Amino acid sequence: MICLPDLFRYWANFRPDDEAVVCEETRYTWRALIAAAEGVAAELQERGVQPGDRVAILLPNCAEWAVAYVGLSLAGAALVPLNPRFGSFELEAIAENADCAALVTTPAAGRSLAAHFALDGAETEDTLVIASPAARALPPTPFARAAASGALARQVATSPDQLAAIFYTSGSTGLPKGTMQTHATVAAFLMGYILSLKFTSDDRALIVAPLAFTGGCLSLLVPMLAIGACAIIEPAVDPERILHRIESERATFMTMVPAIWERLPEVPGWADADLSSLRVAMTGGAPVSRELLARFRAKGVRIRQVYGCTELGAMGCTPPEDLAMARPETVGFPQVTLEARVVHDGRDCAPGETGEIWVRGPQVMRGYWRDEAQTAAAFADGWFRTGDLVTRDEAGVITVVDRLKNMVISGGVNIYPAEIERALASLPMIAECGVFGAPDPRWGEKVVALVHGPEAIDPDALRATLRELLGPLKTPREIVVSPAPLPKTVTNKIARTELPALYATLSIPPAD
Template sequence: MPAWLDQRARLTPERTAVISGMERRTFAELAEEARSIAAKLAGLGIEKGDRVAFLMQNGVHTVTLIHGVTRLGAVLVPLNTRLAPREIAWQVEDCGAKVLVYDQVHREKAEAARTGTPDSGVNMIFWQQLLQQREMGIELPARVSLQDLHTIMYTSGTTGRPKGVMLTWGNHWWSATASALNLGLDPHERWLAAVPLFHMSGLSILIRSVIYGMTAVVHTRFDPVEANRAIREEGVMIVSVVGTMLTRMLDELGEEGYPDSFRGMLLGGGPAPKPLLERCAEKGVPVFQTYGMTETASQIATLAPEYSLEKLGSAGKPLFPAELKIVKEGQEAPAWQTGEIVVKGPNVTQGYWQREEATREAIRGGWLYTGDLGYLDADGFLYVMDRRKDLIISGGENVYPAEVEAVLLAHPSVADAGVTGIPDSTWGQVPVGFVSIKDGADFHENELLSHCRERLARYKVPIRIHPVKELPKNASNKLLRRELARWASQGEWARR
């Protein structure tokens, strides 16, 4: 295919590509800046296929770097800015990055990571220094191959070392086109990226921006006030969110509503609490619940707009080029039976960077075994239950943390909730809950336990509920249940 950004600049050069604060670029301007960055990287010895990592906050400079790296044909390696320096050093070394680009905000962390990679050969370069670098007079590739590697994005690493998910240009292409087939396109669309650009949900917005010819509105960090203002005053029509982001936006919105031009919230990051979805329905806020992961280059199933109320709580059906099934005990499960979610499609990764065993374990017969639990209803709509690793088995019964969390979140005093399992000599495991309380409300454990007993089977009710200031989240605001398990086992909740 023609090089994506250059092709978009030829088709709609004056259309706005990106807005971030007071900065904005047309597609023609962005393409020219990306070509300049590509030439500067070439001056540092970067060639097609080389890995280029970055440690940068959201902004036009990060958008420019992302497009500059890929314009050269190098492989993008986004680094989670919340990682510790040692974790950054390990990922840089694992992928064999030749260059790590960092900005002023993350200068100290990058310098600390440098000491952890003394022999890796990585060239760590400050963004402002890169801008002053001499451009090499090279002819950039006019076309891209959909089979070529585009991104290596590391998973969060719930157990052991994180794995580098390999994503091709084709994976990203099919992800973007499949999403458009489901959600439709508006030529004046503006999509808010208040999620990190180093995360798949953020990166996918930039890729869609170029393919669709739409404007990406990039916020430095998530702020519910600014996110709502972007919808009401700046013409944002779609926002990618996780549950906690959506809750905070609704709280800030109060009695007000969104304009008719707002198309909806693209909700990912795990099963959404039903009370939150019901609250959106009452306020007339369109929500498209999705299911996806890094390995699927963003969403692979999304609830179509016409089913947003009829199938409340569902992540929808697989997108047009994808397939999805539920596997239980090695067999495809019938409707309503919970099992492992297994997916297939051209947007699905071919494997993990230099992890042949992990690749063979995850991808079998062309199907990706996700490790997530869910079921299909009689109409083929997917309902995601939980991560298989987060499942609590108590007395032989399955307890899904997300189900218990949804009940806790339905209590008027609870702002956020998390549930994990702890060992028990009688039942094997029992659930324990953690909650943060809304401003002005009081914590009463017995009241919350009674609330749960009225709505859950006895074995699902937490044996204890602990108050905490805030729950452990990753950079995408996803709940880190492995941290909850550590808090529970070490009694750390009392210090939170």
Template sequence: MRDTTILRAIQAWTVRQPDAPALICHDTSLTWRELTVAMDRAAAQLVSSGVLPGDRVGVLGGLSVEWAIAALGAIRAGGILCPLNERHKSVELGEVYRKLTPRVVVAAAANLEIAEAACTGITEPPQILDPRTLRTTDLDVPLPPPGRDPADAVCIIPTSGSTGLPKGVVYTHESLLGAFFEWSLQAPAHMGARTLNLSSMSFAAGLLNGFLAPLVLGGSIVMLPKWDPQVAMSLIASERVATMAGTTIFFEQMATLPSFESTDISSLKVVFIGGNPVTLQLIEAWSRKGVGLRQAYGLTESLSMVTFPTVELSMRKPESVGFGGILTTVEIMDLDGTPCPAGTPGEIWISGPGVARGYWQDDALTEQTFAGGWLRTGDVGVRDEEGAIRVVGRTKDVIISGGMNIYAAELERAVLELPAVLEAAVIGVSDDEFGETPAVLLRTSAEVPSHDIIDHCRNRLSNYKVPRYVVFRDNPLPRTSSMKIDKRILRAEYVDLPEHHDRIGRTAS
């Protein structure tokens, strides 16, 4: 249906609740009316700068009111929003420029130098704009009609680059609206809710889950520009935050605060967590506060969240990510594209209204990844007899030891069950006997004997999955800009690990 767009939803809520808060960041608060006026002003400035419908508009900077206005202005101007990673160096950003060819990049003052340096060597570099001018300029410039084709692209999200050169994941109005409708069915508390956005807008979790979804569903957004667990806890209490989502480490850090037990966070109704294994201890810690953590699953190509476990399921099966959606189908497939029986690992495939429409100007990769109406995730999962899904690893994060597949995520989850373990990562290292064998890299809060780690794993897992190396670290594990453990760095750092650490022998079993 024509005119069914993100913009129509924003305009509808502005009419219904013009004076209600829409966006809160530090001491700045914008009502729906103020946000819409600012969006139109930004759009006029972008149009006057040469932006035409379909042009890519990059926005570079941390969480801020200016970022939000620039992003909405890009969409209102008919452009395609391209959220750029504020942690990128100029070389990385230049690769994104080459891939997406933005006409304009709106860059915050802190990122201006890198935004300009990234233009080096580009034949038609983007025009760099200051986001502050988008708010102060009031131009009499005709804007494209807000009602457009729902199949038009809204945004292109560059991937983090962990798999190589950047890819641009394309979302349309209809794919986003379909996903947000799914959310309202799965968790009605999302409607009109106040959301705490912890994530960078350059990722699906920040842009889609934490920004566009609350606006489409008539809620309001509280932005936390710089992660601080104490500030996050205070905002939940003072702003009466009802929904939030984030990676596991955020919730682990908040749970260790001295103020965690005394802070009133009773306003929280829907909390999704993921990105790294979630332990029962963490779920129980938040449950004692009356808050149910629900381990969701998704990726950039599927709006970062397509499973919606109940609180009860998360408590009973903390390793599970749920069953899939109401409108979204999640299957575990074998190599031939046949559904796997319960207990048999296979690749996770997703089909539904919220799946991305493909990769920007890459038909071959789009056909390979989104073949036959299915998103082939590259993640390995398994269903239990109840139908609940457990993610056991990446197809690219599998250690093949003596011909046996060992999924790093499964071993990491087991190690993280030990209370003293703060962080854990499993990598494969070379092995004369089995070709490759698992090594676990740990950071702990107290001294833990290596044999305790090994004994725990032997009690939980098949013997061939037990790590042959246990390495303790004083420093935190390196993480990507999306706060996931960066195994590329770890593999490079420990490439010769067997030469410097004792191997633990395998027992017969």
């Protein structure tokens, strides 16, 4: 079986002068990318990194991130991406769990891991370095020196069952869990993904999502590198710049959370922007309004809503383009490398009935790193239990309802916040919304909606509108207007765990 390092070297020979990675003013051809990556791989091997060892990258989005990733792959190591926006508690927990053999970072970014890696001796706090575990007492090597060394790594055999990456979940429900992706699971994911979206070597992906997450790395960077295409990496979320880069780089592929898509039509130059190159546009993780979809469709951009999770390697379901336009609330069908069931109380659901989506197939993670108990709890007879609630119709089309843990039980009735959020998102006065359950002495739980908009919102009028859209049973019993935007996670999704605290703060009566 051909593994990723084989593909990377292949494209350096087959398309040496074509662009592989672009970030701001830095442009790597395939020849230059592999030359730099070989130097990084040789340095890792010199530091004792063996095939199957873990190597962490703790950097913001940058061209060096891609070089480091390809380099560690050539050395036979497994990627452990770390997000610079994580706090020290989360970073240290991951470092201890992953037990990495090397770290690519800057002393400033890696300060919270100084007890784990030897970072002293760098020229400046912002010098990009390759560091070894503190116990080895090796001074760090400047990344630029390794990349420019011209050294060639020892070629190592990579097997399909060898670990390719550990992607850690966000930790919103506790300590981060490391999902194990082998070269075989990554290859299976890529096959289904590339087939469903018809990617070719001529595609150019504009990457806005953090590379530290599967949404940026495995959904965007890795597919482009695997097929010899081009990854255009953005260092930060800047809507005006994103709009410009779509035009100037002739981007063909983007995936962003709804909160970022929503900001593009508001920037100067939107009316005259040429987005005709954008062939594949995707979103997920939150409801998307039909109004937003219509604004992009008017400019020739067809945004599809997709479904995935870290344990699936990123993407799980994708709708064909025509289905996405006709029924934008659906996420289509499982990838060809996945089977899916919709299950409730241990039985398969009837068409249209809400249940948890269970999946199995070669792209599903091999388990949680060094956590047999969590792995066992996540699977049932070989099926991965996603924790996501969906419906599936007679034609097999899947619609995401909500996360199982988000479900509100009010008066014995199951109510799904995402359904209410979709209704709210369809209203022009709502810019952001978050729905959750709060304790209620009569009903057990009550549905609360926190909303934010560009203009004044009348909660009573909004409730009346929702009664028309949702009926009285699902209409929030309480609607609270936030004067500021709602809290976000590091991936720009609404931070659900922070909503109850914000609700409590906004509900305090003003002092006399």
